[in-house]
Amino acid sequence: MLYRLVITESQRHHDQIILQPDQEHYLRRVVRLNDGQSFIAINGRGNGWQVELTTTGGTIIAEMNDDRELPIQVSLMVALPKGSGFDDIVRCTTELGVSRLYPIISDRTLLKPKENKLVRWRKIAEEASEQCERFIVPYIAPPLPFLEAIQHIEDNSPRFIAVARNTDKHLLNCLNSADLPSQITIVTGCEGGWTTKELQSAIDHNFQPITLGKRILRAVTAPIAIMALISAIAENK
Amino acid sequence: MLYRLVITESQRHHDQIILQPDQEHYLRRVVRLNDGQSFIAINGRGNGWQVELTTTGGTIIAEMNDDRELPIQVSLMVALPKGSGFDDIVRCTTELGVSRLYPIISDRTLLKPKENKLVRWRKIAEEASEQCERFIVPYIAPPLPFLEAIQHIEDNSPRFIAVARNTDKHLLNCLNSADLPSQITIVTGCEGGWTTKELQSAIDHNFQPITLGKRILRAVTAPIAIMALISAIAENK
Structure with missing residues (x-):
């Protein structure tokens, strides 16, 4: 190697x-x-x-030749978890093929990220790309408030918002490996979940609520589970 | 709550x-x-x-009423990653519905787990079950050498071994949500992967090699990706 x-x-x-x-x-x-x-x-x-x-x-x-990329570009908007949880998210989702990561400050986000965090996250993404043998390093955006972030999406690709304790469709049921979109955007929440206002704003901006199963996933686990699922659907053979 | x-x-x-x-x-x-x-x-x-x-x-x-459990019992045999990586595996796979975790010492495992690690892992599993709202705490076995572990499986349920850089079927393609087995056993390797001898022993014990996609997942990420996938297939609606 x-x-x-x-x-x-x-x-x-x-x-x-x-x-x-x-x-x-x-x-x-x-x-x-x-x-x-x-x-x-x-x-x-x-x-x-x-x-x-x-x-x-x-x-x-x-x-x-680069043959490591998914045939679908995945943008993850992730409400920042407490502690160094976003480090794990950057590392694992890079390995699982994410294209872009948007750290989000939601109403219930406790973490106030320091300036040097973005440099650190980008370094982790570089190292993860090297390790998992990708030629692409995912883009990591500067942290943004949730409402600002969802207002600034310019493309018209499918958008989903992960919600705990809901009865919506599972993400797996919203994606078909035979007919994948070229891009997709998914938002995940932080400890404490979304406020009613945030969820409504997301729906107003065409985000479809989805579930990730019956158990309550931590803010760190949800984006990793999403990328595991999307990469499997995209690379199923 | x-x-x-x-x-x-x-x-x-x-x-x-x-x-x-x-x-x-x-x-x-x-x-x-x-x-x-x-x-x-x-x-x-x-x-x-x-x-x-x-x-x-x-x-x-x-x-x-307990309505949080998967309709499939998943046993994960995980070659111990370096550092405290197994802590993250216990936490995340508990959230994603694992039934039993078997920490494995493979030929390339560097970590020699200390006695008190098992107590710590079981405590993490308890806390993760409380947090994700399961009523079941996954069983965590004492660490075992790889060959010993695969020789001691008693049931005849499907068995898979995750292998990096292979051209085998994706795990997603080996499981059908309409016809799930009641139990399944999956083995994941550590940094450096399996030795030829280990892989052959697994095949001799009826383990089917599978891929988890085109990128090289770390030892921590692979079992989490597996549980994300299985829980999605089992709870797809």
């Missing part, structure tokens, strides 16, 4: 890769690569290259 | 509940219940009661 790392576009010039000092250190001292040995560089936007380590950085020796 | 707690059989005498000092402290000081107010006691085996707090403990005022 070749080691993977994310590079920015400015690090690539034709077939040459300029490594950052920490990346070079990691490849040589931790992964213990020598000149002439290979690693994989990804740009986080769907491109990947096999790269040979050289004295001046790296030389691309082959372009790689 | 009434507060929930797990009691042992020895704490119940006819309609009287004897509370442990820490439970009484929690109900009165943290949840701030007064005499005459209600909570829910569960025995972790499928029974639940609405209980009124009294000066001497609690009095059962109603038996409750």
Whole structure:
């Protein structure tokens, strides 16, 4: 298994890769690569290259095919759970193929995310993409209030809102592997659930309420369960 | 929402509940219940009661119906991930309806679980059952070597082993919501995957290899994804 790392576009010039000092250190001292040995560089936007380590950085020796992405783009809007729960959400949903994550401040959100959280979440997404062998790093938006977030969705793809203790359809019953939309948006709540006003606003913005089963899932578990389900439906064979 | 707690059989005498000092402290000081107010006691085996707090403990005022369990009993055998990853697996899979968890030591397992881990995992399972409103607390077995674990399965229900980088069927394609078995056993690996010998032993013991999609899931994510999928198939409506 070749080691993977994310590079920015400015690090690539034709077939040459300029490594950052920490990346070079990691490849040589931790992964213990020598000149002439290979690693994989990804740009986080769907491109990947096999790269040979050289004295001046790296030389691309082959372009790689990306066959790890779901055939459906999933945007998850996630009311921020308490503690470091969103870290787990970023990690697990990246592995399960999410496209975009929107951390949401709902009426019952207790966490006030610090400025440096977004940097941390994006770093976790990079590492998760490297680990699970994706070439795409999911986009993570800056935290937004719930109402603002749902007002700013521009596409007309199907939208769902997960609600605990309801009698709505299960998400599995709303998606058909033979006829998947190209995009989908799903919102999940935080501890304490949605306020009546929030749920009504979501419905007014064309979100369809769905259930995720009979037990009460924590705010961390719900988005992971959703991505597990969607990836299975999309990759069922 | 009434507060929930797990009691042992020895704490119940006819309609009287004897509370442990820490439970009484929690109900009165943290949840701030007064005499005459209600909570829910569960025995972790499928029974639940609405209980009124009294000066001497609690009095059962109603038996409750358990409608939170999946119609399929799922046993997960999970190769122990590094760090505290198994804590997350216990928490999330309990919420998603698992029946039994078997922590497994595989050839590539790095973690040597300490004695007190089992007590901790069982406590996490209790808390997760209380939180997600189940009346059953999943059974967690003491850690076992992989080969020993698969040799000791006594029932003849379907058995699957999750394998990364394979071209086998997706788990979703092996289960049919109209014709679910009453029991199922699924094994998931640790970082580094299965050795050839382990995989062959599993196949020799009638485990069918399955995939969980095109990306490489961590040892923590795989069992959670499996339970999300099975609960959706079982509760699809």
